[in-house]
Amino acid sequence: QSVVTQPPSASGTPGQRVTISCSGRNSNIGSNPVHWYQQLPGTAPKLLIYINDQRPSGVPDRFSGSQSGTSASLAISGLQFDDEADYYCATWDDSLSALVFGGGTKLTVL
Amino acid sequence: EVHLVESGGGLVQPGGSLRLSCAASGFTLNTYSMYWVRQAPGKGLEWVSSFSGSGYIYYLGSVKGRFTVSRDLATNTLYLQMDSLRPEDTGTYYCAKAGGLAILRNNWIGPWGQGTLVTVSS
Numbered sequence: 001q002s003v004v005t006q007p008p009s010a011s012g013t014p015g016q017r018v019t020i021s022c023s024g025r026n027s028n029i030g031s032n033p034v035h036w037y038q039q040l041p042g043t044a045p046k047l048l049i050y051i052n053d054q055r056p057s058g059v060p061d062r063f064s065g066s067q068s069g070t071s072a073s074l075a076i077s078g079l080q081f082d083d084e085a086d087y088y089c090a091t092w093d094d095s096l097s098a099l100v101f102g103g104g105t106k107l108t109v110l
Numbered sequence: 111e112v113h114l115v116e117s118g119g120g121l122v123q124p125g126g127s128l129r130l131s132c133a134a135s136g137f138t139l140n141t142y143s144m145y146w147v148r149q150a151p152g153k154g155l156e157w158v159s160s161f162s163g164s165g166y167i168y169y170l171g172s173v174k175g176r177f178t179v180s181r182d183l184a185t186n187t188l189y190l191q192m193d194s195l196r197p198e199d200t201g202t203y204y205c206a207k208a209g210g211l212a213i214l215r216n217n218w219i220g221p222w223g224q225g226t227l228v229t230v231s232s
Contacts, residue, residue, distance in 0.1 A: 045147075
């Protein structure tokens with residue numbers, strides 16, 4: 001049972017905009033920045049968004065992040081078939097002194 | 111360019127030990143925090159340990175007392191010594207580097223290694 005929760009699945013059609021939520025507590029998302037990772041099938045995870053809304057170089061601006069209170073979200077606009085992957089949010093939890101990952105959201109492009 | 115290469119995974123019986131290695135290049139281990147993250151087959155990501163550049167180490171509760179992280183600055187290699195292994199420790203273990211120079215609670219995981227598979231089974 002993750003202390004940070006994500007919906008297990010999300011879906012959309014090419015060109016659509018989808019959002020993935022990440023819900024936590026005061027001790028984690030409410031106090032520390034949230035980061036997002038994309039894991040394509042059979043590969044290692046890759047950084048997608050850091051410190052709530054920052055994009056590393058090379059990540060398309062179709063990907064955006066936001067954070068408010070004890071929740072965060074990842075938005076993907078102009079959905080493409082290549083976006084089909086698992087997406088994870090992560091943040092530090094001050095009560096656990098641990099990095100916590102959300103359970104992951106499997107994105108399907110229909 | 112940053113490269114992280116894990117090795118040392120394999121099949122081990124419950125109660126046994128394994129030592130994973132992560133050879134790092136393109137940066138020095140005493141500058142950046144490092145992470146071990148694992149993923150059970152078909153499951154999500156689970157943080158195992160963080161090793162700050164200044165030497166502070168944090169562990170997942172279920173591995174505390176069984177796993178030990180260390181580093182060799184001469185060879186720029188990070189290690190994960192895993193003792194008293196359990197079937198639930200089975201998974202792919204990733205070594206990863208912090209994306210920035212911030213303290214752990216504000217930092218993020220940047221580059222990841224390719225992972226090494228650990229299977230604990232009799």
